[in-house]
Amino acid sequence: MAAAPAAPVVAPGPLLLDNPGNVPVAAGLSTELVNSTVRQLVRVSVGGKRLRLRFSNENGTDTLVLGDVHVGLAGPDCAIVAGSDRAVTFDGHQGVAIPSSAPVLSDAVDLPVNALDKLCISIHVPGNLPRGGHSLFQYVSGPGDRTADAQLANPILTRVQALVSEVEVDAAPGTNVVVTLGDSITEGAQSTSNAFRGWPDRLAERLAADKAGSKWAVVNAGIGGNRLLRYGSGPDALARLDRDVLSVPGIKAIILLEGINDIGRGFAPTGPTEPVTAEALEAADKQIIARAHEHGVKVIGALLTPYHGANYQSDAGEAVRTALNNWIRSSGAFDGVVDFAAPTADPADPLSFAKAFNDRDHLHPNDAGYQAMANAIDLKLITGK
8 A cells, every 4th residue: 555644743832723613622631531532634645445544552651442443534623424434443353452662554444535635533542542642633522432423522622642643545556655754844833733734735735736746645754843863752853764754655755854953952042952063963864864765765855944033043053054954955965955944034034934934933834834835845856757
């Protein structure tokens, strides 16, 4: 099977929700959710006749028990489109126990999908919903198993751990995958949640509309807080490269946008930790390139976006960002280069985000900023055509 996008992800930040049905939103819960049904919204970037789901307990220290699981085409507020609901099995059985630190793949599901179709994946968790892993806004209802319900009864929209980490689609022969590896800017922080407006989502739309690109799927491997060299809100990029990127079926290319958190945290005006050099970041990029090339995967380097005015911006950090961007642009180490810096910068102040592309924190783009980033990518770098 060729891989379609991993579940869309949203980093912590202001609530920007595409929530036309006005489902109650709970930004944080004071009590544990027990015996609940979680409905996760995802979007695939290529079409096919069958699909398979990948569930993750890779951050868990205990076995995670899942009850019934269903998948169907998504309607408004993650209602299931009539006639599309399918039960998901594991080795022919309903439910599965996922060991700690492990993923699990479902059986194949006969459900035809088109490129950019949205899916609702409904999961009954008989015990406590896990905490501490990679979270995103999901619909939660309970108590009890409501996975087969077309419309969840009295759901809340809240941040809980993402249980589905990838959707694999049985796509047409010759379908390839590009993985976007990065931090919250790749994850889609401060774009409209559940609306698929991050730059990898917009890239998927451009590829789907392109004759050569229509046989390319996009997998978003961005994690908020990620760093190249040190643990952030998850393993650093070097540590998770095999698990999150090189193991993706059908992978042929990586777009790498990493380093701003290494720089920002290393030189933060208040409480700097572990200052980093441009040379160390370049060495990490070279490692990613070498390991990817061993698997026949090309690596496209992306210039870091501006961050002047962000809460961890500093002159020393800016010097490292500039040096790293210059190296990415001119070293010849990468198989291609994308300039995300110039299209998002204020023309009058290139070290700062353009005001139209950043609403709040001088670090994360808004929907328009992410669109500008996607538009800056020459599709031929990916497709070769």
